[in-house]
Amino acid sequence: MRVAKFLHTRMRVTDLDRTIRFYTEVLGLDVLERKTSPRGSQLAFLKVPNSDELIELTSFPPSGPVRVQEDLVHLAFQVENLDDTIVALGAKGVPITDGPTTTSSGSRFIFIDAPDGYEIELIERPNGVTIV
Numbered sequence: 001m002r003v004a005k006f007l008h009t010r011m012r013v014t015d016l017d018r019t020i021r022f023y024t025e026v027l028g029l030d031v032l033e034r035k036t037s038p039r040g041s042q043l044a045f046l047k048v049p050n051s052d053e054l055i056e057l058t059s060f061p062p063s064g065p066v067r068v069q070e071d072l073v074h075l076a077f078q079v080e081n082l083d084d085t086i087v088a089l090g091a092k093g094v095p096i097t098d099g100p101t102t103t104s105s106g107s108r109f110i111f112i113d114a115p116d117g118y119e120i121e122l123i124e125r126p127n128g129v130t131i132v
Helices: 016-026 082-091
Strands: 008-012 030-036 042-047 054-059 074-078 098-102 108-113 119-124
Touching: 016 030, 016 042, 016 054, 082 108, 082 119
Parallel strands: 008 054, 074 119
Antiparallel strands: 030 042, 042 054, 098 108, 108 119
């Protein structure tokens, strides 16, 4: 078997509205759809600019609060200019939790935390570099 296409990643969150605000206001993602699943989970599908893949956020309060283990999961997004990104994050009060770091290929990255402790990596790649 060979899969045809990667569609989305689901992440469980404690407070769906708070998490949506983070992804839309800090990272500029768009909400494509919000709905309730047949079992009662609240769902939101977020569109990443310039990408076909989606992020599915789900909240199911009966499961209790989400506790993300450190260094377990992170999402990585490419940014045009890391220095401008750092300034914009500072203006929004979003702390940088690691970095900036420069790789041997010349890519630069930082980490920030999303609600519930999911790590977000923001990467600036030099022209022609495809992997950090």
